[in-house]
Amino acid sequence: MAELLTLPGVARKTANVVLANAFGIHHGVTVDTHVKRLSHRLGLTEHTDPLRVERDLMPLLPQMDWENWSIRLIYHGRSVCDARQPACQRCVLSDLCPNNQDVQRPRS
Numbered sequence: 001m002a003e004l005l006t007l008p009g010v011a012r013k014t015a016n017v018v019l020a021n022a023f024g025i026h027h028g029v030t031v032d033t034h035v036k037r038l039s040h041r042l043g044l045t046e047h048t049d050p051l052r053v054e055r056d057l058m059p060l061l062p063q064m065d066w067e068n069w070s071i072r073l074i075y076h077g078r079s080v081c082d083a084r085q086p087a088c089q090r091c092v093l094s095d096l097c098p099n100n101q102d103v104q105r106p107r108s
């Protein structure tokens with residue numbers, strides 16, 4: 001990680017992808033815009049800064065699944081949980097998601 005971060009244009013997101021896919025090293029969770037948005041929507045972090053989101057996610061997930069988690073959230077963000085119009089009615093996470101738009105939540 002430290003060596004990759006010395007390369008021009010390489011930050012933690014790219015370094016995590018390279019380490020996991022090229023070397024099988026799970027050093028951290030790749031946080032792109034989808035991972036950040038969905039982790040927030042799923043109530044797994046309150047942060048928006050990618051590094052703080054990554055730090056929140058790491059203890060929640062088995063280390064071997066850190067890269068798979070990111071890939072799955074990216075696909076989910078592209079196909080179901082759109083930034084502007086999430087398709088909550090067909091979302092497999094709808095029972096777990098605190099931001100399910102189809103649920104009428106009681107007012108407190």
Ligand code: SF4
Binds near residue numbers: 042081
């Ligand atoms: S229930 Fe809705 S807001 Fe929650 S993850 Fe699914 S699509 Fe996104």
